[in-house]
Amino acid sequence: xxxxxxxKVRLGVVAELLNFDWVAFSELxxxxxxxxxxxxxxMTKLVDAGYVEEVKSFVNRRPLTRFRLTARGRAAFAAHxxxxxxxxxxxx
Amino acid sequence: MKQSNLGxxxxxxxxxxxxxxxxxxxxxxxxxxxxxxxxxxxGEYFVVxxxxxxxxxxxxxxxxxxxxxAAALWSGPIVLAASTIFSIVRSRAARRVAARTSLxxxxxxxxxxxxxxxxxxVNVAANRIFAxxxxxxIWSVAQAIVLLYIGMHGNRRAQIAGLxxxxxxxxxxxxxxxxxxxxxxxxMLAGYAGFGLSELLARD
Numbered sequence: 095x096x097x098x099x100x101x102k103v104r105l106g107v108v109a110e111l112l113n114f115d116w117v118a119f120s121e122l123x124x125x126x127x128x129x130x131x132x133x134x135x136x137m138t139k140l141v142d143a144g145y146v147e148e149v150k151s152f153v154n155r156r157p158l159t160r161f162r163l164t165a166r167g168r169a170a171f172a173a174h175x176x177x178x179x180x181x182x183x184x185x186x
Numbered sequence: 187m188k189q190s191n192l193g194x195x196x197x198x199x200x201x202x203x204x205x206x207x208x209x210x211x212x213x214x215x216x217x218x219x220x221x222x223x224x225x226x227x228x229g230e231y232f233v234v235x236x237x238x239x240x241x242x243x244x245x246x247x248x249x250x251x252x253x254x255x256a257a258a259l260w261s262g263p264i265v266l267a268a269s270t271i272f273s274i275v276r277s278r279a280a281r282r283v284a285a286r287t288s289l290x291x292x293x294x295x296x297x298x299x300x301x302x303x304x305x306x307x308v309n310v311a312a313n314r315i316f317a318x319x320x321x322x323x324i325w326s327v328a329q330a331i332v333l334l335y336i337g338m339h340g341n342r343r344a345q346i347a348g349l350x351x352x353x354x355x356x357x358x359x360x361x362x363x364x365x366x367x368x369x370x371x372x373x374m375l376a377g378y379a380g381f382g383l384s385e386l387l388a389r390d
Contacts, residue, residue, distance in 0.1 A: 102213060109217040110217055114286050115287040118285040120285065121285045186204075
């Protein structure tokens with residue numbers, strides 16, 4: 095199983111990004127109901143692993159950080175969900 | 187199992203047990219089911235291009251019939267260029283500040299640019315092949331494709347607007363030669379620009 099996606103927050107981030115081209119950091123904080131610091135730490139791990147791409151910009155002098163899922167992240171998510179489903183099937 | 191120094195939230199729970207797997211899958215299901223695909227984030231594009239294409243149709247018709255001097259044709263490229271510049275500037279600005287941009291929205295913009303781009307080329311670069319009302323009819327077909335594409339993703343207003351454009355195309359085909367251009371232009375205004383207006387009103 096993909097250890098990186100065993101975290102509920104990181105799995106949630108990948109699921110949130112699945113249908114989107116780009117999602118802002120603030121949107122992920124709101125959607126997942128986590129603190130900025132907590133999400134920031136999880137995002138660093140996802141970016142470092144190459145699952146998520148990060149782009150920083152400024153809008154009206156305010157920083158805007160946006161994320162998108164990479165092909166690697168998408169494949170990892172699909173494999174992880176399959177494994178979770180298999181685990182559940184085995185258990186029942 | 188894949189070894190990594192990136193630990194899970196709950197140490198000592200590797201691999202996940204069935205209860206946690208169920209919990210995680212439920213969360214994924216909830217996130218994915220909450221997603222409401224929404225196309226057409228910019229009603230203003232439809233208003234601008236609906237009006238521009240209707241203007242071009244009527245302009246070419248009036249010049250062709252000698253009701254306006256040939257010099258009036260110069261306003262056509264100016265209107266098209268202004269619409270293009272508006273669309274590029276507006277979409278760049280919108281993309282820069284968007285908190286979320288869905289994949290389906292990106293697909294929609296691709297369809298929009300390809301269809302309208304082709305219609306633009308037909309009207310500007312291939313105007314001798316598509317002479318008379320043929321260029322305007324191709325605008326209508328392109329607009330109907332865009333509207334019905336949006337309609338396919340559940341937008342009722344787009345379905346109705348797409349049908350309106352198609353109906354105008356058919357009616358124009360059987361209308362008096364002098365009235366056909368006005369029918370096509372009316373379809374562009376009511377269907378394409380009208381849809382844009384309804385989207386803007388719904389958004390605000």
